[in-house]
Amino acid sequence: MRPSLTAGLSRAVLAPLRAVGLLAAVSAAVFAATELLPGDAADAVGAGRASAAQLAELRAERGLDRPGWERWAGWAWALLHGDAGRSLLSGRPVVDVVGGRLPATAVLAGPAFVLTALLVLLGCALAGRRALRRPGDAGGGLATAFTAVPQVVVAAALAALLSGVLGWVPPVSLLPAGGGPPDPSIVLLPVLTLALPSAAFGVALLGGAVADALRRPYVTDALIRGVPAGRILRRHVLPVLAAPALRVLAVVVGGLTAGSALVETVFGYAGAGELLVSSVAARDTPVVQLLALGSAAAVLAVLLLADLVPVRRPS
């Protein structure tokens, strides 16, 4: 077998294995952080009123007296079969509780993702143009600076502007009571708040790679020789950018999942992110576990994709 083929094969086998291993590690960390630290679910249910004997009975009933790794294995095994336990708060199956919130979050995250992608493309195009015109300039300072601003500040600034000064949208995004699609004016604020910081991260990370790719000698050489710009992009620039772009995609997906927790809570929007925060506040451990693991799995899936794409190093 040719070396490149063996390398590709081992990557195709090793990368998914590594992803599965990481997911298991993340699930153990999530489980340990939520279950094994002082104060367990029995304390939460008993709320300080139950006697020691009642607590012990409750622990035995829920299996909380077994060793930690055994409980983690049982939890993970049930999770693989689609059973994430029941919410401590409502008693409903966690899968149903979380599933009920996902459509509302998709309504935010979908447009936010598209907007982020467009903004990152625009930012990278600008960074590329700048790199060609002023070769010595590092650039990217504005996007990098913007990544320092806390997302809550972006939320507040947008709310003060769009709702306070201009009066275009309501400051609180309450979903219609009977379900059904929300009004576009309601999702505008949360979508913008989600997309702008993610886009800044994307441009800060990818803009430099774009500028580097365009400054390579063979690119400038091809430009001078009069090769059409489209062909230079396809042949010499885009292939080099595939791997960093996928890594930026993972960062953006992570940013959107974590951001949705913040944004939905701030604007009072009843999605999965708001569920995560309210479950943390209520110590509803099973719900937090499933939501945290789901977000981590989304990030790991994109990273796996980035691993599978063959890296083409510029010669």
Add this chain to the structure above:
Amino acid sequence: MLAAVVVAVTLLGPALAPYDPAAPVTAPWQASSAGHLLGGDVLGRDVFSRLLAGGRHLLALSLVAAVAATLAGTLGGLLAGWSGSRVIATGADLLLAVPVLLPALVVAVSLPGDAAVVIATVLAGAPLTLGVVRDAAAGVQERGYVRAARLRGERTLEVLLREVLPAVAGVLAADLGLRFVTALQLASALAVLGLTDAPATGDWAAMLRENLAGAALNPAALAAPALLLALLSLAVAAAAHAGLRHAFGTGDT
């Protein structure tokens, strides 16, 4: 410079506040007037007074978290750079991709929000610091002054702390700034989510959430704390990036 002004306001602010920051003194979300420079908040408390008092908890928490992260990363980085170990080199990509808020929320299930901010900042920041310090300390073993110190018979830890640490001090100062920005983002996020122990006298991040619904009535109650937080994080991040460029001698912009 800007950061110094904000820190001074934070330290002296409570003494300068014209009203009790925890007591209602005007109508809720009253627009700004001569008596109340920035108007009233959700409960009619003076926004200006709360602004002056609201930085302490947030800044102290962020600073503790940043110092903890840099300290942990520095110790690990010095040891890794000295021994030439590459164990912790992998996984940097992964750490970059995992959003910091997620581990903070998970930890906040069983610990108080303030502790969650510190732990998540350390988890997310220490490995990055470690990488920087390890690279800076990697070649230092062969330098003349380090060899001289070892020949004098100093122990490894002494050499690391007395000879190697000063050599990476510039990088560390810049790194501390970056960790502070992360910690500030986390602390303000958890404060907005109501998961930290924000004091009754006010907290810039908590003010954002309290006054969001009154954005149309008194935009100043929302814009003022937002502006302060933004300026502070921008100033610290800019100083940190300038420090990194200076330490590594790359770029001149």
